[in-house]
Amino acid sequence: MSAHGRGLKPLVALQELGEATNACRECPLGENATQSVFGEGPVHARLMVVGEQPGDKEDLAGRPFVGPAGRLFDRAVAELGWSRDKLYVTNAVKHFKYELRGKRRIHKTPAQREADACRHWLESEISLVEPEALIALGAVAARSLLGRHVAVMSERGRWHEDAAGRKVLVTLHPSALLRGDPEQKAAAWKAWLADLSLASKVARAARAAA
Ligand code: SF4
Numbered sequence: 689m690s691a692h693g694r695g696l697k698p699l700v701a702l703q704e705l706g707e708a709t710n711a712c713r714e715c716p717l718g719e720n721a722t723q724s725v726f727g728e729g730p731v732h733a734r735l736m737v738v739g740e741q742p743g744d745k746e747d748l749a750g751r752p753f754v755g756p757a758g759r760l761f762d763r764a765v766a767e768l769g770w771s772r773d774k775l776y777v778t779n780a781v782k783h784f785k786y787e788l789r790g791k792r793r794i795h796k797t798p799a800q801r802e803a804d805a806c807r808h809w810l811e812s813e814i815s816l817v818e819p820e821a822l823i824a825l826g827a828v829a830a831r832s833l834l835g836r837h838v839a840v841m842s843e844r845g846r847w848h849e850d851a852a853g854r855k856v857l858v859t860l861h862p863s864a865l866l867r868g869d870p871e872q873k874a875a876a877w878k879a880w881l882a883d884l885s886l887a888s889k890v891a892r893a894a895r896a897a898a
Contacts, residue, residue: 698731698816705812709782715805717783717798722747727778727813734894735887736776736819737761738810738829740861744793747784753777757862761825764862764884770891776817780832781806795863798828807832814854821847821890822854826861834858845883859883 706726712718725742728751737753745755753761758777765772781803786793798806810832814822824830830838833856834848840858848856860880868876 701816702727702731702813705809705816709809712782712809715783715802717781717785717802720786721783723750724782725750725752725779725784726782727776727817728752729776729778729817730774731817733774733776733817734820735774735890736778736814736817736822737825738822738833739777739779739825740828740863741779741781741795741798742784743795743863744784744786746779747793752779756866760862760865764881765891767881768885768888768891770888771894774894775891776819778810778813780810780829782809800831803828803832819854821857821887822850823857823859823884823887825859826864829861830856830858845879845886847886857883857887 706724709724709726712724718724721742725746727736729736739753739757742752743755743757746752746758752758762772765775781798784793785796785798785802787796788794822833824833824838827838827840830840830843833850835851838858840860844859846858848858850856860876860883862880865873865876865880
């Protein structure tokens with residue numbers, strides 16, 4: 689079967705899945721967000737990157753990884769020599785959780801029950817993309833992928849295995865670097881790149897296959 693033929697069905701299924709998340713009200717987050725933000729990237733990407741949830745900008749744009757944290761991730765991808773358009777990027781939770789402060793919508797970490805409610809969408813997404821490996825950015829993504837509490841600071845920078853035997857690299861969410869101590873920024877950046885670089889082999893293979 690041609691690559692096109694192989695990709696068409698999952699592509700349609702992914703589009704339908706994205707639409708289904710938009711209509712989903714399995715947890716309270718769907719009511720208050722503008723829209724769901726589903727994953728984006730090549731249908732059979734070798735490397736899938738999973739963040740926590742959409743932020744304010746993503747919620748408005750309907751696209752993942754387009755806010756400040758996403759831009760920091762893009763910078764890391766460029767430094768590592770990966771090809772951003774060969775990665776599939778998504779979030780563990782598909783709707784934006786926030787609290788209003790005046791007119792500002794301030795990000796709130798999803799509750800465990802909300803991430804648990806959303807997990808089947810992520811699992812369906814993974815089963816259609818069939819990545820060779822995944823990167824979990826932050827504790828919510830790591831828990832959704834590995835099905836257990838993950839202490840990111842002690843488990844970061846190494847490969848873990850999910851229930852299906854897929855490789856999952858755990859590291860910080862880029863927003864943690866944005867919030868971090870300014871004096872530690874250079875060291876935190878270097879450590880984060882070192883974590884991510886463990887996935888370079890998979891990311892570069894994806895690039896070579898382009
Ligand atoms: S966050 Fe997930 S589970 Fe909750 S309503 Fe949105 S799609 Fe459904």
